[in-house]
Amino acid sequence: xxxxxxxxxxxxxxxxxxxxxxGGVGNVFGSFLQGALRNPAAADGQxxxxxxxxxxxxxxxxxxxxxxxxxxxxx
Amino acid sequence: MASEGGKIDPMYQFKIxxxxxxxxxxxxxxxxxxxxxxxxxxxxxxxFMLGGMKREMVPGRWQAAVxxxxxxxxxxxxxxxxPEGKKYVPLVFSLFMFILVGNFMGMMPxxxxxxxxxxxxxxxxxxxxxxxVISFSVxxxxxxxxxxxxxFSLFVPHGTPIWLLxxxxxxxxxxxxxRPFSLALRLFVAxxxxxxxxxxxxGFVINGLNADAAWVSVVVSLPSFILMIGITLLELxxxxxxxxxxxxxxxxxxxxxxxxx
Numbered sequence: 001x002x003x004x005x006x007x008x009x010x011x012x013x014x015x016x017x018x019x020x021x022x023g024g025v026g027n028v029f030g031s032f033l034q035g036a037l038r039n040p041a042a043a044d045g046q047x048x049x050x051x052x053x054x055x056x057x058x059x060x061x062x063x064x065x066x067x068x069x070x071x072x073x074x075x
Numbered sequence: 076m077a078s079e080g081g082k083i084d085p086m087y088q089f090k091i092x093x094x095x096x097x098x099x100x101x102x103x104x105x106x107x108x109x110x111x112x113x114x115x116x117x118x119x120x121x122x123f124m125l126g127g128m129k130r131e132m133v134p135g136r137w138q139a140a141v142x143x144x145x146x147x148x149x150x151x152x153x154x155x156x157x158p159e160g161k162k163y164v165p166l167v168f169s170l171f172m173f174i175l176v177g178n179f180m181g182m183m184p185x186x187x188x189x190x191x192x193x194x195x196x197x198x199x200x201x202x203x204x205x206x207x208v209i210s211f212s213v214x215x216x217x218x219x220x221x222x223x224x225x226x227f228s229l230f231v232p233h234g235t236p237i238w239l240l241x242x243x244x245x246x247x248x249x250x251x252x253x254r255p256f257s258l259a260l261r262l263f264v265a266x267x268x269x270x271x272x273x274x275x276x277x278g279f280v281i282n283g284l285n286a287d288a289a290w291v292s293v294v295v296s297l298p299s300f301i302l303m304i305g306i307t308l309l310e311l312x313x314x315x316x317x318x319x320x321x322x323x324x325x326x327x328x329x330x331x332x333x334x335x336x
Contacts, residue, residue: 062264
């Protein structure tokens with residue numbers, strides 16, 4: 001296979017990671033809403049933890065994006 | 076945006092261009108568009124703070140806005156660090172404001188002025204890495220200052236079983252050392268990805284309008300433009316969330332250093 005083609009295929013495969021991270025972020029917010037609707041009084045106190053979970057899940061998707069960008073522009 | 080032969084390069088917006096050449100001892104310390112936008116950010120924060128520091132008994136709108144932001148950071152630090160957290164409000168507030176205003180400054184429509192384009196200072200790893208190093212070194216300095224070598228007990232959480240003592244400190248040490256990288260990468264990549272997405276969509280709009288066939292502009296440009304409005308709103312949200320996450324994680328790390336586990 002041509003090296004350039006392999007790079008682009010690799011970058012495309014990295015997009016799977018971004019998609020999975022989307023699922024993770026959705027799971028974080030969905031679970032938070034599920035809990036928050038059961039006990040709305042406790043929801044405000046947990047917003048910090050919500051964003052920590054969001055940040056952790058999002059980071060891995062962003063890393064997939066970095067991999068794609070490195071493959072396209074740097075490697 | 077650079078258009079060479081009809082191809083629009085979405086990475087051009089991140090290019091650092093020297094505005095004034097300066098050299099000091101063989102090092103290139105030119106005044107670049109990055110420095111210009113950092114100065115703009117500092118100026119915006121300065122004006123914002125100056126307008127709200129009149130210390131009136133009954134706060135006006137502006138003072139209420141400034142007090143809202145400082146109160147927000149103060150609350151965040153009290154909930155995550157405790158009463159000792161008030162000491163770190165200036166640090167976390169500066170980090171938060173610089174990132175927030177820097178992110179927003181990159182979204183401003185300076186492109187309407189011919190030849191100018193907005194530059195997001197936080198879209199460069201060098202800038203975000205320095206911010207992360209500041210936050211990480213404060214954690215290290217405070218931790219060793221307050222606890223001395225007991226700070227290393229951070230790596231052995233309470234209730235660790237004896238037979239896991241060989242593994243848990245290793246994992247904790249690794250997760251501690253990865254913090255500055257995750258802080259810097261998250262901000263840098265979130266900003267870069269968002270801006271690349273926006274410029275790619277903008278390229279669709281422009282290329283669709285320039286296409287020979289008339290139907291292309293209706294089928295491609297119009298939906299892209301509508302999508303771009305939504306993405307711009309999302310980007311503004313991401314700007315605020317990333318600044319908030321940076322400040323929140325910094326305050327959590329400070330909590331580790333102040334209270335250990």
